[in-house]
Amino acid sequence: MSTMKAAVLKGPHTVVLEDIARPTITEPTDVILKVERTAICGTDLHPYESRLELEDDVVLGHEFLGTIVAAGPGVANFSEGDRVVASCVVSCGACYWCRRGNPGRCAGVRIFGMGITFGDLVGGQAEYVLVPNADLTLKAIPEGADDDDMLFVGDIITTxxxxxxxxxxxxxxxxxxxxxxxxxxxxxxxxxxxxxxxxxxxxxxxxxxxxxxxxxxxxxxxxxxxxxxxxxxxxxxxxxxxxxxxxxxxxxxxxxxxxxxxxxxxxxxxxxxxxxxxxxxxxxxxxxxxxxGVANIVNYMDEVTTLIMAGKLRPSSLISHRMGLSEVSEAYRMFHEREATKIVLDPSK
Ligand SMILES: [Zn+2]
Ligand SMILES: [Zn+2]
The missing domain is CATH 3.40.50.720 (NAD(P)-binding Rossmann-like Domain)
Structure with a gap:
């Protein structure tokens, strides 16, 4: 089994870099992303400060973008090599709430890296991440877009x-x-x-x-x-x-x-x-x-991306620090102590 580096929450205020199993496609609608940028979000402090019920170690992270390295046979809109950003919220697209335009209320709503409270979905502060229901969850990064702006389309700017x-x-x-x-x-x-x-x-x-x-x-x-x-x-x-x-x-x-x-x-x-x-x-x-309530991210990813491309929204201006994923323990300490507004982590470092 091949392994990868990931930021794992071991207990209150304790995040360590660990080798864990690299994800593989389990459902036909999944993709695997090679993560190129990932950020720490204020919501990550809920698990970090133990305000959520967490049964096991949790791989954190719900803001990330990267390149698709594998796509299941049921994925229609994306293929290997596409560069994408993922909504931090994963919904089914077919239930009562999703059909009423409320994916944040989805009967099966999940959030990356938030433990069993939000569907036990492995987070993206890692070298690779599995993205379920890819056609709905992902947004293609347009040609010429700034990755630092697009990184936040999956969460903070759209929220x-x-x-x-x-x-x-x-x-x-x-x-x-x-x-x-x-x-x-x-x-x-x-x-x-x-x-x-x-x-x-x-x-x-x-x-x-x-x-x-x-x-x-x-x-x-x-x-x-x-x-x-x-x-x-x-x-x-x-x-x-x-x-x-x-x-x-x-x-x-x-x-x-x-x-x-x-x-x-x-x-x-x-x-x-x-x-x-x-x-x-x-x-x-x-x-x-x-x-x-949980944000209806996928409803607004297109609008926000258009406004970013038009130069009207520039969330990358919030980035205060860039660090390697290997420095993730220190990054969480700094973010928790309010020494940093927004930290972007590079999984290759
Ligand atoms: Zn967030
Ligand atoms: Zn649903």
């Missing part, structure tokens, strides 16, 4: 884009809570999708500076009351659309204060807790709509 896209109306004021990679991707997307003003709320000056570069108004909650800052510039209405790009109860509480009456809170941040304290009376009085 941030959907969070805005599904609720925005032209001219809306958008407030984004959390200037991590998904929050910054939502800020870029809001500018493209017709927001009149975009606020980004965080406390890290460097990240707020980055948000400013995408045209957003930075709000440092250590310096000002975010509600005052947003209400001051919206005729005291609040934001029509608030994005909770954090996934923590304090962020949702902040979103509740920032949102305008009749507005929407859209939640790309992942909640894995069973319950959290919420100011529900305020949400009810304001008549707020809440949207969230």
């Amino acid at each position: 941030g884009y959907e969070a805005v896209r599904r609720s925005i109306r032209p001219g809306d004021t958008v407030a984004i809570v959390g200037a991590g990679p998904v929050g910054l991707c939502a800020a870029m997307s809001a500018e493209v999708l017709g927001a009149s003003q975009v606020f980004v709320v965080d406390r890290v000056p460097a990240r707020l500076k980055e948000a400013e570069q995408y045209g957003a108004i930075p709000v440092n909650f250590d310096e000002v009351d975010p509600q005052d800052a947003v209400y001051d510039l919206t005729d005291w209405r609040g934001a029509d659309l608030v994005i909770d790009a954090v996934g923590h109860e304090t962020a949702l509480q902040s979103a509740t204060r920032l949102v305008a009456g009749g507005g929407t809170i859209s939640i790309p941040g992942a909640y894995v807790e069973e319950s959290i304290p919420l100011p529900f009376g305020e949400l009810w009085i304001k008549g707020v709509t809440i949207e969230g």
Whole structure:
């Protein structure tokens, strides 16, 4: 049996590079990718910090692109040698929810590298990865595209884009809570999708500076009351659309204060807790709509790619560090300590 190097989560805060079996095609609709770039995502911190039920060692990673080295006989749209990016979410394409355009709700939904909670799918922080249901899961990388931009089409830019896209109306004021990679991707997307003003709320000056570069108004909650800052510039209405790009109860509480009456809170941040304290009376009085759940990545990969090719979205600007897969333990430590915004790993190093 041939082996490969992979980033394996052995326990809380412990990721090591290990030799494991190289994947082989098991279903006719599978492909095997040789991974050329892979990134660490904020969602990887859920397994890393043991917030998910994990039975065994888990190969992490759900943002990756590469070249197809083997394709099952049931794969119609791709073949060996094609360069592709994979949606981090794998769905069946045929169930009740998939047929209604909701692949994130798929009865058999799986996410790469998240353990048994999300279908036990081996992750892509490795030299090779098996991609199921390839015709639906994969997006071809167009000629002339920048790999660093396309890497994020499988997750953060498309996740941030959907969070805005599904609720925005032209001219809306958008407030984004959390200037991590998904929050910054939502800020870029809001500018493209017709927001009149975009606020980004965080406390890290460097990240707020980055948000400013995408045209957003930075709000440092250590310096000002975010509600005052947003209400001051919206005729005291609040934001029509608030994005909770954090996934923590304090962020949702902040979103509740920032949102305008009749507005929407859209939640790309992942909640894995069973319950959290919420100011529900305020949400009810304001008549707020809440949207969230596992992202419908495949619905928007084409749109996002077109906007990248047109130069209107450039998620590669988020990359702060490049490291070899062999340095994955240190990479996770840095990302966990917030020493890096976005780390791209090269499996050949
Ligand atoms: Zn992710
Ligand atoms: Zn389905």
